[in-house]
Amino acid sequence: MSQLQRITIAPSQLQQDLIVLTPQQEHYLKRVLRLREGDRFIVMDGLGKWWLASLSKEQAQVSEELTVKTELPVEITLLVALPKGSGFDEVVRSCTELGVSCIAPVLSDRTLLNPSPQKLERWRRIAAEAAEQSERAFVPTILEPMAYSDAISNTTATHRYICEARGEHLYLKNLLTQTSEEIVIAIGPEGGWTDKELQLAVSFNFQPVSLGQRILRAVTAPLVALSLISAACEA
Numbered sequence: 001m002s003q004l005q006r007i008t009i010a011p012s013q014l015q016q017d018l019i020v021l022t023p024q025q026e027h028y029l030k031r032v033l034r035l036r037e038g039d040r041f042i043v044m045d046g047l048g049k050w051w052l053a054s055l056s057k058e059q060a061q062v063s064e065e066l067t068v069k070t071e072l073p074v075e076i077t078l079l080v081a082l083p084k085g086s087g088f089d090e091v092v093r094s095c096t097e098l099g100v101s102c103i104a105p106v107l108s109d110r111t112l113l114n115p116s117p118q119k120l121e122r123w124r125r126i127a128a129e130a131a132e133q134s135e136r137a138f139v140p141t142i143l144e145p146m147a148y149s150d151a152i153s154n155t156t157a158t159h160r161y162i163c164e165a166r167g168e169h170l171y172l173k174n175l176l177t178q179t180s181e182e183i184v185i186a187i188g189p190e191g192g193w194t195d196k197e198l199q200l201a202v203s204f205n206f207q208p209v210s211l212g213q214r215i216l217r218a219v220t221a222p223l224v225a226l227s228l229i230s231a232a233c234e235a
């Protein structure tokens with residue numbers, strides 16, 4: 001299956017075993033990928049389902065549902081303080097490849113950027129592309145940018161961590177077990193968290209953790225956190 005091309009559809013495009021293609025998808029399949037009628041490709045709904053499909057005129061015919069095993073056994077939500085410039089694009093792309101379930105862009109005390117609505121669309125597009133590229137079954141959810149206090153107070157995850165570059169904190173790797181099911185982990189901006197922000201997180205049962213002895217950039221820290229979690233949780 002791996003050499004077949006993949007496209008993501010909206011769940012409403014699937015009607016019984018027919019997929020109604022958008023003009024853009026039709027263009028992509030026929031003109032860009034040069035598929036012909038009868039050629040097969042993979043269709044994903046971004047919600048965990050994959051199907052094998054073949055191209056017909058303005059539609060595609062679904063032949064079978066496929067089983068995908070590319071998801072982590074743990075649901076990870078990243079709260080990421082928005083970094084400078086276009087740094088968040090790379091965070092979204094790499095974290096999608098690494099298996100994140102949900103990313104919440106957070107406006108913290110030291111966040112420099114208040115993003116435009118176009119940014120959110122762009123991040124969601126990047127997440128969809130990266131999910132397709134890395135053969136994920138799910139496209140991670142990218143939430144609208146939110147205030148730090150809302151992000152911290154609204155979580156329901158049982159395992160809650162906040163990454164802090166300075167001080168004596170337990171190494172994240174040593175706290176994880178294979179049975180962790182739902183994890184939320186917060187990463188600060190270039191200037192780090194303020195004491196007030198750390199205290200608020202602690203009051204909502206977030207445990208301050210270290211990602212190792214070096215000070216990582218705001219765009220590197222999420223990748224390290226996700227790699228440590230997947231190393232502990234993936235069989």
Ligand code: SAH
Binds near residue numbers: 162
């Ligand atoms: N300017 C700050 C560092 C900010 S690094 C300082 O000098 O202290 C950006 C964010 O990445 C931090 O807020 C933290 O969440 C995370 N981070 C970077 N290195 C880390 C480490 N070694 N352990 C835990 N978190 C780290």
